[in-house]
Amino acid sequence: MKxxxxxxxxxxxxxxxxILAEPMIxxxxxxxxVNCDKLSPGDVNRLIGEIQKSVKLFVGNxxxxxxxxxxxxxxxxxxxxxxxxxxxxVTFEIKNESDIVRARSRGRVICQExxxxxxxxxxxxxxxxxxxxxxxxxxxxxxxxxxxxxxxPVGIQVVASDNGPGIADVNEVxxxxxxxxxxxxxxxxxxxxxxxxxxxxxSPGSGTRVTVKKxxx
Amino acid sequence: MPEETSxxxxxxxxxxxxxxxxxxxxxxxxxxxxxxxxDRIKNTKVFGLIIDVSGIDMMDSYITRTIRxxxxxxxxxxxxxxxxxxxPMIAMTLVEMxxxxxxxxxxxxLEEALVKMQLWRKRSRLDARxxxxxxxxxxSK
Ligand SMILES: Nc1ncnc2c1ncn2[C@@H]1O[C@H](COP(=O)(O)OP(=O)(O)OP(=O)(O)O)[C@@H](O)[C@H]1O
Ligand SMILES: [Mg+2]
Numbered sequence: 001m002k003x004x005x006x007x008x009x010x011x012x013x014x015x016x017x018x019i020l021a022e023p024m025i026x027x028x029x030x031x032x033x034v035n036c037d038k039l040s041p042g043d044v045n046r047l048i049g050e051i052q053k054s055v056k057l058f059v060g061n062x063x064x065x066x067x068x069x070x071x072x073x074x075x076x077x078x079x080x081x082x083x084x085x086x087x088x089x090v091t092f093e094i095k096n097e098s099d100i101v102r103a104r105s106r107g108r109v110i111c112q113e114x115x116x117x118x119x120x121x122x123x124x125x126x127x128x129x130x131x132x133x134x135x136x137x138x139x140x141x142x143x144x145x146x147x148x149x150x151x152x153p154v155g156i157q158v159v160a161s162d163n164g165p166g167i168a169d170v171n172e173v174x175x176x177x178x179x180x181x182x183x184x185x186x187x188x189x190x191x192x193x194x195x196x197x198x199x200x201x202x203s204p205g206s207g208t209r210v211t212v213k214k215x216x217x
Numbered sequence: 218m219p220e221e222t223s224x225x226x227x228x229x230x231x232x233x234x235x236x237x238x239x240x241x242x243x244x245x246x247x248x249x250x251x252x253x254x255x256d257r258i259k260n261t262k263v264f265g266l267i268i269d270v271s272g273i274d275m276m277d278s279y280i281t282r283t284i285r286x287x288x289x290x291x292x293x294x295x296x297x298x299x300x301x302x303x304x305p306m307i308a309m310t311l312v313e314m315x316x317x318x319x320x321x322x323x324x325x326x327l328e329e330a331l332v333k334m335q336l337w338r339k340r341s342r343l344d345a346r347x348x349x350x351x352x353x354x355x356x357s358k
Contacts, residue, residue, distance in 0.1 A: 097243050097244055097245055098243055100243070100244070101241045101242070101243050104241070104274075104275065105241055105274070108274065108275070118306055119306040119309060119310070122275050122304075122306050122307060122310050123310050123313075125274065125275045126275045126276070126277045126310055126314070129275065129277040129279075130277050130278060133244065133277070133279060184278055184282055186278050186314075186315065186316060187277075187278050189315065190277075190278055190314035190315055190316060191314075193313055193314050193315055194310060194313050194314050
C-alpha cells in the first residue's frame with residue numbers, strides 16, 4: 001500500500017516540514033501496529049488516528065494544525081469510500097458439536113478481516129461459542145448469523161435463534177440467582193457482560209432468539 | 218480451521234503431567250481431557266499437573282469450568298495444578314465475563330510453571346521429613 005503512504009505524505013507535507021513528515025508516518029505505523037502492504041479498514045482508521053496524534057504533538061501553529069487534521073480526515077473519508085467495508089451476513093446452521101467451533105472460528109476471522117483489535121475478535125468468538133452451545137444443548141438445533149453492520153463505528157451483530165423449548169423465565173436467568181442443572185448458569189450473563197447490546201426474546205414453546213452487538217471502537 | 222485431533226496429548230516431564238492445549242477445541246475434546254487427566258493421575262505417580270493454554274483460541278464458560286474442575290479433581294487426588302501461558306486478551310475477556318479460575322495457580326509460561334512445581338515439590342519433601350522426625354522423637358519418649 002505504498003500509494004496510501006504517499007497520499008498521507010502529500011497531506012502532511014502541506015502542513016509540516018517534509019523532513020518531519022516521513023518519520024511521523026513511520027512512527028505512527030509502528031504505534032498503530034499495522035502492515036502497510038495489507039491495510040484493513042480498521043487499520044486505516046487506527047493509522048490515521050496515530051498520525052493525528054503526532055500532528056497534535058509536532059504542529060505548533062494552531063491554524064496549521066487544524067488545517068492538517070482536517071486534511072487527514074478528508075483523506076480518511078476518501079479511503080473509507082474507496083474500500084467500503086464488506087457489509088454482509090453469514091449464517092451457520094448449528095446441528096452438532098463441531099458446528100459450534102466452526103461458527104466461532106469464522107466470527108474471529110471476520111473480525112480479523114475488519115482489522116479490529118484482537119480483543120474484540122476474541123470476545124465475538126467467545127459469545128458465538130456460548131450461544132451456539134446453548135442452541136445445541138437446549139434446543140437441539142438452530143442457527144447463528146454473524147453480520148457486519150454498516151454503522152459508525154463498524155458493528156458486528158450475532159443473532160442466535162432456534163425453535164426449541166424456549167426459556168421459561170429469562171429475567172431469572174439474567175438475575176444471577178438462577179441455578180443451572182447443566183452448567184454454571186453463567187453463559188448468558190457472561191455474554192451480556194462483554195457485549196455492547198444484548199437482547200433475549202424467548203418464551204416457552206416458541207423458541208429463543210438472542211441478539212448481541214459489539215462496536216469496534 | 219485445522220482438523221482437530223481426537224485427543225489432547227498429555228506428556229510427562231520429571232514428575233509432572235503437562236497438557237498443552239492448541240487451537241480450537243470441541244466440547245467433546247475438552248470433556249475427554251478431563252477423563253484422560255484423571256486416568257493418568259490414577260495410573261502414574263506424579264506430583265503436579267501443568268496446563269499450558271498459550272495455544273488456545275478462546276476460553277468460554279465451558280472450557281473455563283472444565284479447566285477449573287480438572288484442577289479441583291486433581292487437588293483431591295493429591296496433585297497440584299498450574300495453568301500457564303494465558304493470553305492477556307483472553308484473561309481480560311474472562312474477567313469481564315465474570316468468570317474466574319479460582320483454585321488453579323497461574324504462572325506466566327511453561328518455564329515458570331516448572332520452576333514453581335519444583336519449589337512446591339521441595340517444600341513438600343521438607344514438610345514430610347519434618348513430620349517424620351516429629352513422629353520419631355515422640356515415639357522415643
Ligand atoms: N437456546 C435455548 N433454548 C432453551 N433454553 C435455553 C437456551 N439457552 C439457554 N437456555 C436456558 O437458560 C439457562 C441459562 O443459560 P446459560 O447459558 O446462561 O447457562 P447454562 O448454559 O446453564 O450454563 P453455562 O452456559 O454457564 O455453561 C440454561 O440452563 C437453559 O435452561
Ligand atoms: Mg450456556
